[in-house]
Amino acid sequence: MKFAQITFRMLTVLAVASQFNIAAVADDAEAAAATETPSGWSTNFSESLDQAEKSHKLVLADFYTSWCGWCKQLDKTTFADPEFMQYLNEHFIPVKLDAEDHGEGQRTAEKNDVSAYPTGLVFAPNGKVIGRIFGYAPAAQYKAKLVKIAKKGPKYK
CATH class of the missing domain: 3.40.30.10 (Glutaredoxin)
Structure with a gap:
């Protein structure tokens, strides 16, 4: 029984952690899109x-x-x-x-x-x-x- 509870808790922690990882990847993609150089602008x-x-x-x-x-x-x-x-x-x-x-x-x-x-x-x-x-x-x-x-x-x- 304890093994099942520990396994369930570990899976719950992993599921929550993966949600944060997905959110972080989405935030990174949004930040990259927001900092793209508009057309006609140099960066040098x-x-x-x-x-x-x-x-x-x-x-x-x-x-x-x-x-x-x-x-x-x-x-x-x-x-x-x-x-x-x-x-x-x-x-x-x-x-x-x-x-x-x-x-x-x-x-x-x-x-x-x-x-x-x-x-x-x-x-x-x-x-x-x-x-x-x-x-x-x-x-x-x-x-x-x-x-x-x-x-x-x-x-x-």
């Missing part, structure tokens, strides 16, 4: 600066983290707006940088004192920050901020 800051110099554009670096709810909202709304993206691609080289990736994103965030997310930094092609956009903004407001920053930035003819 150095290459983006090179491209900006060749095309006489500025660089918009969007600093995000995988856990940031407002970062995900920015991707779903502002950065998914076709009119906004058309303006962005005409005037900027867009790059998304994970501020906690232990690579270029984290180094660039630390070098430029980025500690809140989302943060957008506008860079001249020489790597100098010429503007900052903090937090979430709908497409029209984000675009207005970019226009204002671009007006005071380097001029190309």
Whole structure:
């Protein structure tokens, strides 16, 4: 009888543990989908600066983290707006940088004192920050901020 009770308890523990494992796998898949880079965005800051110099554009670096709810909202709304993206691609080289990736994103965030997310930094092609956009903004407001920053930035003819 004791053997049957122990076996039943062990099976119950295994069943509960497997449910947590399934939930963890689902959470991992959801997190991976949420951090996918939107179309048209680079993930390489150095290459983006090179491209900006060749095309006489500025660089918009969007600093995000995988856990940031407002970062995900920015991707779903502002950065998914076709009119906004058309303006962005005409005037900027867009790059998304994970501020906690232990690579270029984290180094660039630390070098430029980025500690809140989302943060957008506008860079001249020489790597100098010429503007900052903090937090979430709908497409029209984000675009207005970019226009204002671009007006005071380097001029190309």
